[in-house]
Amino acid sequence: MVFHLISNKYETTKWLANVSEKIHQYLLANTLDVSRRLNKLITSNGPIFLKVQRSGDLILQLAKIVAGQQLSTKAADSIWSRVELMINENDTTVSKLFVGKNSNILRSCGLSRNKIRAIIGMVASFKAKKLSKEALFEKEYTSLTQAITSLWGFGVWSSDMVAISFFGHEDVWPDKDLAIRKGIERLAENDFDKQQEILNVCSPYRTYLARHIWQGLDQKKI
Numbered sequence: 776m777v778f779h780l781i782s783n784k785y786e787t788t789k790w791l792a793n794v795s796e797k798i799h800q801y802l803l804a805n806t807l808d809v810s811r812r813l814n815k816l817i818t819s820n821g822p823i824f825l826k827v828q829r830s831g832d833l834i835l836q837l838a839k840i841v842a843g844q845q846l847s848t849k850a851a852d853s854i855w856s857r858v859e860l861m862i863n864e865n866d867t868t869v870s871k872l873f874v875g876k877n878s879n880i881l882r883s884c885g886l887s888r889n890k891i892r893a894i895i896g897m898v899a900s901f902k903a904k905k906l907s908k909e910a911l912f913e914k915e916y917t918s919l920t921q922a923i924t925s926l927w928g929f930g931v932w933s934s935d936m937v938a939i940s941f942f943g944h945e946d947v948w949p950d951k952d953l954a955i956r957k958g959i960e961r962l963a964e965n966d967f968d969k970q971q972e973i974l975n976v977c978s979p980y981r982t983y984l985a986r987h988i989w990q991g992l993d994q995k996k997i
Contacts, residue, residue, distance in 0.1 A: 795822040798945075798980050802987075805976040813962045813973060813984075816991045823986045827943035833908040834901055838869050838894045840936045841928060842886060857884040873898045893928025900926060916944050939982050948974060948981040958988035961997050 799822040806814045828836070842858065843851030861884060862872055873881070873894045881891045900906045906926075911919060916938060923934035935949035949955050963969035977984040991997040 792822075792824075795824050798983055799823070802977060802980060802983060806973065809972050809976050810962055810969065812964075812997075813987075816962070816996055817987055819996060820987050820990050823983050823990075825939075825943045825945065825982060825986075828941045829912065831941060832869075833911070833937075833941060834898060835869050836941045837897055837923075837929075837933070837937055838873065840933050840940075841890055841893050841897070844890065844930075844933065854885040858886070869894075870898050870902065889928060893926070896927045897929065912942065916947060919944070939985065944982060946979040946981050947985065949985055952985075954992055955985055955988055958992050958997050962988070 799817070802817050803814060806817065838858075839855055842855050846854070858872075858881075861880075862868065865872070873891070875895060878888070878891050878895070882888070886894075906922060911922060914922060919938055919942065920931065920934045923929050923937060924931060930951070932949065932951035935947050935951065938944040938947045939949065959970050959973065963973060973984070974981060988997065
């Protein structure tokens with residue numbers, strides 16, 4: 776049984792590596808004549824792995840994404856670390872912590888009133904079974920976006936982030952993200968038509984393009 780489990784894990788990892796390599800080669804081939812800067816970035820970054828979190832905590836992920844809206848990564852991480860500390864010190868969960876009676880104490884973590892309201896509302900929707908992780912996994916991108924943005928305080932940016940980081944959708948272009956806008960403008964040398972050409976040739980794998988841009992910006996390659 777142990778060998779069987781290890782074998783399955785190995786085969787899954789091998790399959791993911793093969794998929795990532797195929798997509799990597801697709802992007803390299805399609806971008807070569809469109810943007811040498813992008814092609815060089817993709818080559819430097821290497822294959823990108825996209826993780827689907829079927830066993831992950833969707834409520835936790837959504838809460839963390841909302842907490843980080845319109846903030847720098849550093850500020851978002853700082854606020855969320857205080858939320859995690861509160862969760863750990865009280866031996867609780869996001870679902871139990873984010874309820875109306877805790878609104879004032881949650882403010883001490885640095886969360887705005889609107890973000891607290893948004894997370895409390897999202898938690899309530901899952902508790903009331905208006906949303907479920909299983910049902911959301913069955914949705915394609917447009918339907919998933921509609922479901923997530925139906926929650927108060929959750930816009931397209933939040934939906935795109937969870938579509939990429941949790942559900943593993945392959946063709947998400949998060950154009951509400953300021954870093955993504957900055958990155959593609961630099962790669963296209965501020966040429967709007969060239970931006971569109973890049974997006975066209977990278978479809979249906981624009982999530983990978985976004986991940987390459989984020990990595991390129993983080994590592995100051997762009």
